[in-house]
Every structure is written in C-alpha cells, then in structure tokens.
Amino acid sequence: MTENVLEVEGLRVHFDTLDGPIEALHSVDLKVKDKQIMGLVGESGCGKSVTSLVTIGLATCDVDEGSVRYQGEQLLFSDSDEDSRVQDISGWIVVLCVMTAILGFLWTVLINPIQGVTVLLASIIVGGLSWAVGFAAKSEFRKHQKFMRWVRGNEISMIFQEPMSALNPLYTVEKQISEVMRTHDRLVDAETPRHIRILQALVSPFSLFVRAIRLSPYVSSAVIGIFAFVTAAHVGGFSDEAELWAFLLVIILPILGSRSSLKERREAIETHLAVTGYSVEGVAVDIALGTSSQTSDSGAQIRLWSLLSIAAPHLPLGIASSIVVYLMLWMPFSALMGIVVICTLLALPVVIILDYLILDPAHTRQVISILEGVKIPNPEAVVRMYPHELSGGMRQRVMIAMMMACEPKLLIADEPTTALDVTIQAQILKLMRDLRDEKGTAILLITHDLGVIAEMCDDVTVMYAGSVVETGSITDVLSRPRMPYSIGLLHSIPTIEAGSERAVLPIIPGQVPDPNLHFDGCRFHPRCPFADEKCISTPPPMMEVEPGHFAACHYTDRTNNVSQVQAAFDRFAAEYELEGAA
Amino acid sequence: MTEESRDGEVLIEVKGMKKWFPIKEGMLSAAKSYVRAVDGVDLQIKRGETLGIVGESGCGKTTLGRVLLGLIPITDGSVLYGGEDIRTIPDRELRRKMQIVFQDPGGSMNPRMSVRAIVGEPLQVNRLAEGAELTQKVADVLDSVGLKREHMNRFPHEFSGGQKQRLALARSLSLDPEFILLDEPTSSLDVSVQAQVLNLLEEIQEKRGLTFVFITHALNVVNHISDRVAVMYLGKIVEIADTNNLFSEPAHPYTHALMSAIPEPSLEKASRRRIVLGGDVPSPADPPPGCRFHTRCPIAEEGLCDVEEPKLESIGEGHSVACHFPLGPGKKLPIIGDDQIPPEDDDNPKTVVL
Numbered sequence: 001m002t003e004n005v006l007e008v009e010g011l012r013v014h015f016d017t018l019d020g021p022i023e024a025l026h027s028v029d030l031k032v033k034d035k036q037i038m039g040l041v042g043e044s045g046c047g048k049s050v051t052s053l054v055t056i057g058l059a060t061c062d063v064d065e066g067s068v069r070y071q072g073e074q075l076l077f078s079d080s081d082e083d084s085r086v087q088d089i090s091g092w093i094v095v096l097c098v099m100t101a102i103l104g105f106l107w108t109v110l111i112n113p114i115q116g117v118t119v120l121l122a123s124i125i126v127g128g129l130s131w132a133v134g135f136a137a138k139s140e141f142r143k144h145q146k147f148m149r150w151v152r153g154n155e156i157s158m159i160f161q162e163p164m165s166a167l168n169p170l171y172t173v174e175k176q177i178s179e180v181m182r183t184h185d186r187l188v189d190a191e192t193p194r195h196i197r198i199l200q201a202l203v204s205p206f207s208l209f210v211r212a213i214r215l216s217p218y219v220s221s222a223v224i225g226i227f228a229f230v231t232a233a234h235v236g237g238f239s240d241e242a243e244l245w246a247f248l249l250v251i252i253l254p255i256l257g258s259r260s261s262l263k264e265r266r267e268a269i270e271t272h273l274a275v276t277g278y279s280v281e282g283v284a285v286d287i288a289l290g291t292s293s294q295t296s297d298s299g300a301q302i303r304l305w306s307l308l309s310i311a312a313p314h315l316p317l318g319i320a321s322s323i324v325v326y327l328m329l330w331m332p333f334s335a336l337m338g339i340v341v342i343c344t345l346l347a348l349p350v351v352i353i354l355d356y357l358i359l360d361p362a363h364t365r366q367v368i369s370i371l372e373g374v375k376i377p378n379p380e381a382v383v384r385m386y387p388h389e390l391s392g393g394m395r396q397r398v399m400i401a402m403m404m405a406c407e408p409k410l411l412i413a414d415e416p417t418t419a420l421d422v423t424i425q426a427q428i429l430k431l432m433r434d435l436r437d438e439k440g441t442a443i444l445l446i447t448h449d450l451g452v453i454a455e456m457c458d459d460v461t462v463m464y465a466g467s468v469v470e471t472g473s474i475t476d477v478l479s480r481p482r483m484p485y486s487i488g489l490l491h492s493i494p495t496i497e498a499g500s501e502r503a504v505l506p507i508i509p510g511q512v513p514d515p516n517l518h519f520d521g522c523r524f525h526p527r528c529p530f531a532d533e534k535c536i537s538t539p540p541p542m543m544e545v546e547p548g549h550f551a552a553c554h555y556t557d558r559t560n561n562v563s564q565v566q567a568a569f570d571r572f573a574a575e576y577e578l579e580g581a582a
Numbered sequence: 583m584t585e586e587s588r589d590g591e592v593l594i595e596v597k598g599m600k601k602w603f604p605i606k607e608g609m610l611s612a613a614k615s616y617v618r619a620v621d622g623v624d625l626q627i628k629r630g631e632t633l634g635i636v637g638e639s640g641c642g643k644t645t646l647g648r649v650l651l652g653l654i655p656i657t658d659g660s661v662l663y664g665g666e667d668i669r670t671i672p673d674r675e676l677r678r679k680m681q682i683v684f685q686d687p688g689g690s691m692n693p694r695m696s697v698r699a700i701v702g703e704p705l706q707v708n709r710l711a712e713g714a715e716l717t718q719k720v721a722d723v724l725d726s727v728g729l730k731r732e733h734m735n736r737f738p739h740e741f742s743g744g745q746k747q748r749l750a751l752a753r754s755l756s757l758d759p760e761f762i763l764l765d766e767p768t769s770s771l772d773v774s775v776q777a778q779v780l781n782l783l784e785e786i787q788e789k790r791g792l793t794f795v796f797i798t799h800a801l802n803v804v805n806h807i808s809d810r811v812a813v814m815y816l817g818k819i820v821e822i823a824d825t826n827n828l829f830s831e832p833a834h835p836y837t838h839a840l841m842s843a844i845p846e847p848s849l850e851k852a853s854r855r856r857i858v859l860g861g862d863v864p865s866p867a868d869p870p871p872g873c874r875f876h877t878r879c880p881i882a883e884e885g886l887c888d889v890e891e892p893k894l895e896s897i898g899e900g901h902s903v904a905c906h907f908p909l910g911p912g913k914k915l916p917i918i919g920d921d922q923i924p925p926e927d928d929d930n931p932k933t934v935v936l
Contacts (some may be wrong), residue, residue: 421799450847451844455845478847478849494780496801511774511775545905
C-alpha cells in the first residue's frame, strides 16, 4: 500500500504577536503513508508541534497558504471571499447598531421619548437582522468545525508529550476514556437503561448505610452502638446516669476508628502493591505504616506519644460528637430529627450525583478491554484510579489507550517518550509499534531524538527553523544524509559504543535562528560550512538526490561524502565565533 | 583515562552515605517511614578525573550530589574532602573548593541580576575582588567559557539555553574551585548545543585540572565525558567501573538492560535485539527486600536474590558490581525470543526482547 493517509503541502503559517506576525512555518511538505511510521525530527523551536497542531485544527495561528489532506479530504478551512465579506460587513453593522441603540436610549431618557424609542427600536431590528445574516454566512465554518470534531478521535488522534497535563486529575481513568468514546458514540448499549439508573440513584441513600458498614465496619458499628445506647437509656429511664458513659464511649470511638482505618490503609497499600506488580510481603507494609516491630521496641514514652499523635487529629471530631451525644441525651428526638434533616439535605444531592456518575458495568468492561489492549497490568484496579496514582509509563499507556479507543487511522505522537526514563521509553515504543502491526494505524512520530527515529520509523522528515530540509526513507536519511544540517545533527550525538568516543565531539556551531528573523535564502546558511552568496540570496529547492530521497540544499553534489562534510564542519567550527550567531 | 588520574590521590571519599527523608503525617506525628533516597553508598573520587553517575529518575543521583556538597545534611555515614570531614570545614572555605552547576540554568539565576553581578557574586561574598579587579576577573572567566566581555551587562533572559549553561559554568568557575558537581547540565539542551557544552567542559577540565562529578540519565553523554561511571538503582550503586570496561563488559543485568534500551541513531544498532525491562522502578519508600533489582531482573533466583542483598564486590581492576550473578565476557543476559516468552508471564513479563 502506498496510499498517503496524510498529505501536507506548502503549509505556511504565522502567529500574530504584539511585535507583528512571526512566520512559524515556511512551506512544509509532509506525507504519511498508510500503515507507516513517519518520523518528524528537529531541534526545539523548528515547528514540529505547530505542524501537527495545524493538521488537526487545534493551532492558534493563522494559515497563510497550503493544504492539509486526510485521505483526500481537505482539513484546512477558509471562508469563500463572498462569505468573509458578508461576515465583515454584518459585523460592522452590528457594532454601529449597538452604538446607535445606546444613543437612542439616552435620547429617550434625556431629550425626546418618541424619537428616541424609534431610533432604539430601528437599530435593534437592523442589528438583529444583520447579525442573523452574518450567522448564516458562518454556516460553512460551523459545518467544518463539526467535521473536524468528528475527525479528531475517530480518524486522527494525538498523544501529547506530558500525560499528566493531558489527563484530568479530577476524574478516574474509566471516566476519561469512556468520555472520549461517548463523544464519538462508540460505547456499547448500557446494561441498565437510563431511567432505571436515575431511579436507582434516587433510592441510593439506603445504599449509603450498606456501603458505610461495608467500608468501615468498626466505626459504623460504634456509631450504631452509641445510638442504641442512647435510645436504651431513654427507654429505660436512666439517661441522667448515662451521661458519663456516653462521654466515655465518644472518647473511645475515635481511637477505635483510627485502629480500623490503620487496617483499611494496610489493605489499600497491599492492593496498590499488587497493582503495581510487586509481591512484597507484610514487612514492607509494616514499614510503610510505621508499625513494624522496630518502632514498638522503643519504650513506653514513645508508645504514649504515638497514641497521642493518633488521637490528636480526631480531637475536634471527638468534641463535636460529645456535643451531639449530650444534646441527644438532653432532648433526644428533636436533636435526632435535626441531625437527620441536616445530613439528608447535605448528603442527598451528592449521593444521587455520585451514584448517577458511576459508569454502567458494561461500559467499565469495555474500558477494561481497551486497557488490556495497551498491556496495562491489572486493568480492573487501574480503571478506578486517578492519574496521580499511576506512574509515568502507566499514564502514557492510559493516554495511548484513550487515543486508540476510537480506532483512528492516524496517530500523531508529539514527543511521547521525552518525559520518560529509557527503560520505560523502550516499553512505550514497543507498545506503539505493536499497535501499528496489529491495527494498521499510521503514526506520525514527532521527536527530537534521532535514536527513537532509527528505532521506530519507516520514513523520516528532518525540519529546521520552520521548513523541511530533508525527507526520505529511514535508510536513505540515516545512512546517506545529504543536507549538511542532518549530517551535523547525526554526528553530534555521543554514542554508547565502547571505545568509539572521539576526544572532541563534532558540533554544529551556533544555534537555531530566532523565528522572527527574515532570511532570503537558506535558513541554515549561518551555520553551514558550504554557504556562499547563492545560499544567502536564494532559497534552496527540494532536490531529489535519490528516488524518494529529497534534500533542500544547493550543493547536494558536495555533500555525498559524509566524512568530508564532517571535516568541513570541524574546520568551520574552529573559525566560527559564538557572537556571530547571537 | 590517563595514567595520572588512575594513580591520583583520592580527593573525595564517601563512606556509607545515607540520606533518608522522613514521611510525616500531620504536625505532631513522628516520622511514619522514610524515603531512602540514598541508602549506603561508598565512593572514591580521584583528583582530576570525571566520575559519571547514571540512573533513572528517582534513583537518588541528585540527592547523592547534594549530600556530597553538604547542601543537605547527611543522615548517616561521612563525606571526606581531602581527608577532612566536610561537616568540619567552614562553609565559605568549602564552597571555594566545591561548586555545582544545576540542571536548569535559567532557574538557577536571578533574572534581575546582570551577568557581572551573577558571575561576580561568589567573588564578592568571599571578599576576593572588588571594583575594577572584579570586572577583570569576571571578564577572564567569561572568556574561558566562550562568552564575551560585552555580555557582562546583559541579563540572563537575553541568552539562549546553551549560553545560559555556559554562564552557570562561569559562575561556578569564578572561585577557581577544585571540584565541580554537574547535575544534568545538558539534559535541557538541544543535541547540537549539547555537543558544544560537552566540548567546553572537557576543554576547561584539561586547562584547570578540575575534578568533575557528572550526574546524568543519558548513558551516551556519560560514555563521552567520563573516566569512570557509577550506575545507581534505588539509592544504591549497583556497578562502578572504568568507562571502557563498563561499556564493553557490563556486569550488572540492570546496566546491561539500560544500555540496550538506549535508542541510537544508526540502523545497524536499531535492528539488534533489545532487552526491554517490564514494570517500573519501585518506590524508594518501600524498596524490595534483598536485591533491589530482583523485581525486574530476568535472571533473579528465588530464595537468594529476594532475600539476601548483594554487596558491591570487585570483579576486576577498578570494576565492582553488586550482583549475585554478575555477567561477564562469557556470560550474557539470556536472550528470550518473542516465541519463547512463557505464556503465564504474558501479562507482565519481566523482560521482553525485541
């Protein structure tokens, strides 16, 4: 298959800033073939991310010219001349009408009511009409927006560099993944229909008791015990003598609670360890909770201190509950009613909303199967976790799962492994390649690491300062680079090969130029050893140096011997002064 | 590696260094547990050499560096500088000998201070120079890192990333120290600029006879710049050796996996089979018992590796490793083909080979 999934042609965009427009991309051409991994490589500030954002219509810049085609469909939108003129004119008329309306209002109040009201009404009618005309002229734009919303996720999706900022910290994993699928209508039919779930949510306060007893049996039974005691005291008529006992109970309650919460914490830690894949025995848990035998050896004083420190956070709660119990003994039924009413008012909406927000079991199973697809260990536990509970690699896997949920045909991965450690990076890269092999998803991999490119890609495009400087298959570009920048970049990376280190690392002198500098010719010429008058005055065309291998350089005939180019770079770097580039 | 540095005197000696950070819950409570960032490290840094420290994030390399400089108090063990405990050396004297270059050059400089003030501040604090003499000294040190005298009145934001890193280096050089700790100095830089900074570091070391400790997560950078390399995992040094030795014959399975996980920009190496470790680095708050790597190690043996902690033992000249089953020239990590992965491990395999 050689069909192109994505074709970007002659893309030129600029950002409007206070210092005038800054051209971020100058004629970018890019082709991603079906089921292929295309690498986009370059240093920071060369326009890799802007290219990808423009492609899926998320960029905040203005497109000057060029086209982005996804399977032949145009993804860039520009209004027809007539439409944009209509929008402009209607906008002006609306502004004028608003000002006239204000004037008319003042006229009504201050000078002549009849004239003023006439002006006011007329301007409101004219303004409303012209706004409607302008709105109608925008229908094409709205249709395109809707289309792009369908394209994103269904056809093209994007993995961002920093998974923590791309995931919402307030929602669980299952919620976030199912949200993507709901938006794109990919969820299976729910097990329980909607109206039944609302009904269930309405009666759910009863389930509150059940859940409370299940989650913390000690505290719940203590609370029920106190209630029973108070009721018994009143029925038996010994409520006055019972006061002291009630206070004692209240003091014991928090300590009981903290004991049981220790137990709950232990269970939570054990589940967490099981999820993260370490079969560590009780020892580690003991250490994590600070309850190991080492600490209990250290004498009675420490034990008292630790008892105090356990009780201290519960003191306010203890005082509050003492007051409640006292009130209950004093005027039992009104206090009980008050407590019940307040608790119901506060808790009911929360309980209903929470219950309604819980996913349908069928949807949860669907999310779990997607997580299994990205090889997350123990997906049943992970779906209920929040992003901060996951490690960096797991987060990136969740991110990939989210993006693969709608089975897109093109995945744009913007530096997916830059924030990860090398061993985790290797896992993620393997996962992405497996997904490509299984599902035939084409990938546009954006990175600054040529090593990742060599590992993953079939084709590669090198960008420098907003334009494409070299493109071709991975073997062509990596073993026979022809653009001096690619050659310099490849050789300035230190290797791990034993004994291969040179005393001085080969360098490209200078740095990437500021994007608001204007160049007539080649943007690389200040750093290039071969640059001459021609390079400064004329931009180099993309020359086909081999079939399917293009390089943007005037002197591709001089760059076919890599070692000669390298020597030229070394000589040039020696002469180069840092100040020259700055 | 040169002969002088091999036989050179020991400049810094680290004995059983531990740094535990307490985890507290609430104001009144005692420490519930400890994050064992550095948990028993012995090191010798010789005068004039570059020691690379590599490891993944969270393995304690930065903490090790900070304790080495006395920036944070040590929990247990000692750091000897020229035979003297650094806790007994007065701060000013210590800073004149030991300096640091931080990871983020922009973040470590006051944006309201000019270059002259930034680079000259250490000199002023130590009352070494003033006025015209200060200006001259700053100009000299700027010149030695490849910046110009004219840059002296500029502010940090006017410089690019690579130049800022040069500036940070100039500041640490201004006191003419003997030892500089480089904490990931190139990880925020682009490749072509990284090469420039690495070359500059080597040049300066040669000129001034400095001792470097180079902390990084990039093995290729360490290979280029270091004489010796220490590999850290979860607060411990698992392997330490001469650079050539380490890269030609890695003995610890973790080093081996780390080296094979690094993507290299050449096609012959990309096609070789790579070992991919499963799982994540465990939390340093509850490190696994026994060998800390056994949860991810493909050759771990039950009953030994998960019970007994291996000691850092010498296996050759200047080459020490903490492993019960060190790999050697005749012993490589077993390579499992895709078809040979046992099916029961399919969900969470310890290693996968590509």
